[in-house]
Amino acid sequence: MRRKFGALPVGVLAVALVASGCSETTNETPGTGNTQNVVQTGTIATDPAESQGPAKAVEGATKGGVVKLLHAAEFEHLDPQKIYVSDALSMATQFARTLTGYKEDGKGNLKLVGDLATNAGEDVNGDCKVWKYTLKDGLKFEDGTPITGADVVYGISRSFDPDWGVGPTYIQQWLTGAVEYNTTYKGPFLSAGAEVPGLKAEGNVITFTFPTAQCETPFAVAMPTSAPVPKAKDTKGDYDRKPVSSGPYMIKEHAYDQFIDFVRNPNWDPATDPIRNAYPDGIRVEFGIDAETGANRIVADAAEDQAAFIWANVPAAVLSKTTSDPKVKERVKAGASQYVEYTWINTARVTDVKVRQALNYAVDRDAIIKIRGGVDQFGSTIISPTIAGYQNFNAYDGGQTGNPEKAKELLGGKTIKLTYAFPNVPVRQQMAAKAKEVYAKAGIELVLTPLDPATYYDSVGTKGNQYDLIRGGWGADWPSASTVIPALLDGRTIRDKGNQNLAYFNEDEVNKEIDRIKGLKVSEAAPAWAALDKLIMEKYAPLIPQYYIGNYEITGSKIGGTYLSDSYGHMTLNSMFVKQ
Amino acid sequence: MLRFLIKRLLLASTTLVAISIVTFLLFFAVPSSPAWVMCGRNCSPERIEQVEHSLGLDQPITKQYTDFIKGVFVGRTIDDAGTIRECDAPCLGYSFRSKEPVTDTIERSLPITISIVVGAMAVFLTVGIGLGMLAALKKGTVFDRVAIGASVGFASTQTYTLGGVLLLLLVYSTGILPNPHYTPFTENPVDWAGGMLLPWITLGLINSALYARLSRAQMIETLQEDFVRTARAKGLSPRVVNRRHALRAAITPIITIAGVDLGAYLGGVVITESVFSLNGIGREAAQAVSDLNLPVVMATVLLAAFFIVAMNIIVDMLYAVIDPRVRLG
Numbered sequence: 047m048r049r050k051f052g053a054l055p056v057g058v059l060a061v062a063l064v065a066s067g068c069s070e071t072t073n074e075t076p077g078t079g080n081t082q083n084v085v086q087t088g089t090i091a092t093d094p095a096e097s098q099g100p101a102k103a104v105e106g107a108t109k110g111g112v113v114k115l116l117h118a119a120e121f122e123h124l125d126p127q128k129i130y131v132s133d134a135l136s137m138a139t140q141f142a143r144t145l146t147g148y149k150e151d152g153k154g155n156l157k158l159v160g161d162l163a164t165n166a167g168e169d170v171n172g173d174c175k176v177w178k179y180t181l182k183d184g185l186k187f188e189d190g191t192p193i194t195g196a197d198v199v200y201g202i203s204r205s206f207d208p209d210w211g212v213g214p215t216y217i218q219q220w221l222t223g224a225v226e227y228n229t230t231y232k233g234p235f236l237s238a239g240a241e242v243p244g245l246k247a248e249g250n251v252i253t254f255t256f257p258t259a260q261c262e263t264p265f266a267v268a269m270p271t272s273a274p275v276p277k278a279k280d281t282k283g284d285y286d287r288k289p290v291s292s293g294p295y296m297i298k299e300h301a302y303d304q305f306i307d308f309v310r311n312p313n314w315d316p317a318t319d320p321i322r323n324a325y326p327d328g329i330r331v332e333f334g335i336d337a338e339t340g341a342n343r344i345v346a347d348a349a350e351d352q353a354a355f356i357w358a359n360v361p362a363a364v365l366s367k368t369t370s371d372p373k374v375k376e377r378v379k380a381g382a383s384q385y386v387e388y389t390w391i392n393t394a395r396v397t398d399v400k401v402r403q404a405l406n407y408a409v410d411r412d413a414i415i416k417i418r419g420g421v422d423q424f425g426s427t428i429i430s431p432t433i434a435g436y437q438n439f440n441a442y443d444g445g446q447t448g449n450p451e452k453a454k455e456l457l458g459g460k461t462i463k464l465t466y467a468f469p470n471v472p473v474r475q476q477m478a479a480k481a482k483e484v485y486a487k488a489g490i491e492l493v494l495t496p497l498d499p500a501t502y503y504d505s506v507g508t509k510g511n512q513y514d515l516i517r518g519g520w521g522a523d524w525p526s527a528s529t530v531i532p533a534l535l536d537g538r539t540i541r542d543k544g545n546q547n548l549a550y551f552n553e554d555e556v557n558k559e560i561d562r563i564k565g566l567k568v569s570e571a572a573p574a575w576a577a578l579d580k581l582i583m584e585k586y587a588p589l590i591p592q593y594y595i596g597n598y599e600i601t602g603s604k605i606g607g608t609y610l611s612d613s614y615g616h617m618t619l620n621s622m623f624v625k626q
Numbered sequence: 627m628l629r630f631l632i633k634r635l636l637l638a639s640t641t642l643v644a645i646s647i648v649t650f651l652l653f654f655a656v657p658s659s660p661a662w663v664m665c666g667r668n669c670s671p672e673r674i675e676q677v678e679h680s681l682g683l684d685q686p687i688t689k690q691y692t693d694f695i696k697g698v699f700v701g702r703t704i705d706d707a708g709t710i711r712e713c714d715a716p717c718l719g720y721s722f723r724s725k726e727p728v729t730d731t732i733e734r735s736l737p738i739t740i741s742i743v744v745g746a747m748a749v750f751l752t753v754g755i756g757l758g759m760l761a762a763l764k765k766g767t768v769f770d771r772v773a774i775g776a777s778v779g780f781a782s783t784q785t786y787t788l789g790g791v792l793l794l795l796l797v798y799s800t801g802i803l804p805n806p807h808y809t810p811f812t813e814n815p816v817d818w819a820g821g822m823l824l825p826w827i828t829l830g831l832i833n834s835a836l837y838a839r840l841s842r843a844q845m846i847e848t849l850q851e852d853f854v855r856t857a858r859a860k861g862l863s864p865r866v867v868n869r870r871h872a873l874r875a876a877i878t879p880i881i882t883i884a885g886v887d888l889g890a891y892l893g894g895v896v897i898t899e900s901v902f903s904l905n906g907i908g909r910e911a912a913q914a915v916s917d918l919n920l921p922v923v924m925a926t927v928l929l930a931a932f933f934i935v936a937m938n939i940i941v942d943m944l945y946a947v948i949d950p951r952v953r954l955g
Contacts, residue, residue, distance in 0.1 A: 342793070
């Protein structure tokens with residue numbers, strides 16, 4: 047799973063926006079700035095021409111200037127094989143190119159193309175087991191040395207190191223065919239000289255050989271796991287501070303917790319890059335500026351902040367300023383994200399499906415969305431609208447505010463008492479209090495159990511815990527439900543600690559269907575996942591989808607060309623420019 | 627004097643050792659592990675063990691503590707996830723988060739805190755003591771009432787309210803002052819002062835109030851002392867009486883408080899640093915606590931303790947210089 051930068055302390059926002067989560071719907075609700083369309087067209091490019099550079103010019107864009115990211119905290123990681131949080135993923139697009147990448151137009155159209163590779167991937171035998179990638183000509187690291195297949199393989203090999211393991215684990219698990227992927231091969235440091243299982247480089251050609259079909263390989267290699275690392279320049283632990291760039295920008299200076307200055311990488315050739323325009327001369331990231339200060343500064347639009355932007359939602363205290371003044375409002379980028387908020391129902395404890403269904407009928411999503419201020423969207427599905435194949439449905443349609451009567455009917459006059467676990471932070475406390483009030487109407491008593499936010503996931507992720515309802519959320523790693531449903535609801539992944547399946551849900555029917563869909567081609571899999579979403583909700587109801595989490599970011603008046611990326615959620619740097 | 631100094635230094639080192647032991651024990655009493663924080667939620671028990679091992683947290687506490695102390699005096703070698711790092715004395719360990727010697731973290735963040743504190747102290751000592759003395763001399767006048775009334779007003783505000791209001795008024799709305807930021811003094815002194823102006827004003831206003839009230843009370847008390855009356859009786863001018871005799875005596879307790887304040891502030895002004903988005907030592911410490919980043923917690927706690935202990939010794943020595951009635955022995 048990908049965590050969202052700053053997801054926990056999301057502030058309460060003051061504007062109400064209620065929109066249906068329909069696909070291909072324009073949500074032009076007043077007061078939300080430039081709300082983007084949600085169109086789930088996460089498709090893989092088939093025409094190699096789409097993978098060729100340079101990137102299509104942005105109308106009116108000019109080169110030069112320095113854009114400035116005002117950021118609350120230092121990136122958790124910059125080492126491409128360790129990156130997994132949305133802010134660093136968005137940043138990495140500028141210094142760590144990957145085999146494939148997302149080409150977007152800002153209108154909701156997202157296409158996966160070859161980035162370092164000449165195309166999005168060749169399924170050699172048509173069975174999704176062998177994938178071939180050929181590197182483009184003219185690719186170079188920041189020091190001018192050419193990027194070869196060996197550098198990509200070396201990069202991937204680093205992700206096997208048992209001491210790391212903080213980045214995505216898809217490729218490693220697929221190559222070894224095992225959840226615990228580093229029992230034999232342990233990366234280039236501990237298993238020096240050994241070959242990465244299933245991975246080969248010959249010149250500029252890289253071949254992945256998986257024991258089972260992995261039809262979503264083109265998506266998986268878009269994550270920074272596949273970023274090339276020059277072995278001669280690998281500083282191991284220190285690489286996290288100053289990785290060698292393969293993208294349009296490289297790190298000139300990095301003062302941890304203070305700032306990073308990115309400057310142009312003279313060895314990046316735009317002719318090889320179909321995705322990035324690289325208009326600014328530099329990117330400066332300043333740390334320690336929380337979302338409220340950042341938003342205030344950007345709203346104020348002083349000369350030094352006119353080319354600044356934030357990768358966090360505008361918090362409550364500043365929100366009214368972004369809606370009242372049209373000049374500020376036009377600088378807001380708002381839209382749906384890949385993240386969905388859930389209330390998990392612990393099926394090991396709440397075994398009666400009727401109770402679970404009643405909980406789904408009675409939920410008042412409208413009230414909960416209002417508590418968060420209204421940038422989120424009504425949602426009753428497990429997968430988000432940004433995911434390919436998404437189908438909007440509400441298996442327990444109680445209208446916008448829920449139907450407690452219907453819930454009572456299902457409970458057949460019984461009164462039920464359930465514990466509800468949530469991180470003990472102000473906004474979650476308010477939401478829990480509202481849930482308690484709402485469920486009381488249906489004869490369900492919630493016992494609120496606030497938990498220490500720092501250890502929250504340890505507590506609720508422990509099998510056999512004493513919580514009936516559990517707050518949770520999830521974001522897809524790429525626009526496919528394969529990074530949502532199997533991660534969350536495959537019962538065979540349940541372990542003693544560190545669970546992500548917080549419903550502790552384990553049904554043979556669902557597990558088998560997961561296996562079947564995983565073997566399908568991407569285009570066939572998309573509708574199948576959506577159908578499985580519906581089946582799980584209708585038949586088992588192991589969770590209560592609450593809402594689709596919205597993004598609401600802002601830029602200074604001199605920034606142009608950017609939009610909320612459908613790949614990583616934040617405003618993209620690919621086409622951003624400074625207005626001259 | 628020398629005997630006094632040696633005695634105090636010994637006591638100071640004992641204090642620091644005691645604090646380091648208590649911090650260490652408290653850290654291990656917390657029912658969580660930094661490995662959990664670092665590993666995130668997608669984490670198996672095996673991963674936790676690996677992370678704990680790579681951080682050296684699976685060693686006995688006594689071994690970890692002696693390693694730490696050894697590092698401070700003679701340096702040590704740290705095995706960080708297979709990367710062997712030489713950490714020269716004074717080695718305060720490697721930060722779990724930034725993967726650098728903690729001394730580097732301090733080197734980067736301490737100058738920011740020092741910049742805030744030194745400037746703010748200059749503001750509040752000058753304004754505070756000046757106002758207090760004047761108010762004492764003009765006791766009962768309109769000036770006295772206004773100055774002391776205003777001081778009560780400012781003393782009852784907090785950095786996060788006054789700072790927020792000033793940010794809104796002077797930066798976001800009018801742009802009179804630049805955004806608070808840190809530029810090294812050696813790089814550009816004017817920009818350094820410009821970026822620090824708002825924290826100085828805020829901390830200065832709030833604290834000068836306390837110093838004004840304190841120095842007023844001290845001065846009034848001193849002015850009633852016998853030696854002041856004697857000085858007046860000798861026919862000295864009021865100016866000489868006030869400056870050479872009364873002020874010198876009145877300022878002693880103020881110096882004590884200012885010294886201890888300086889020591890405490892240098893350990894980190896967390897709220898001021900947060901309000902003005904300056905990543906000084908205080909925010910590093912707060913972050914380290916929430917990350918359970920032991921080496922940084924240890925270092926910042928010890929540093930804060932060191933400043934307080936050191937300032938206490940310095941203040942005691944200053945007494946002798948300022949007030950001839952005090953003799954060290």
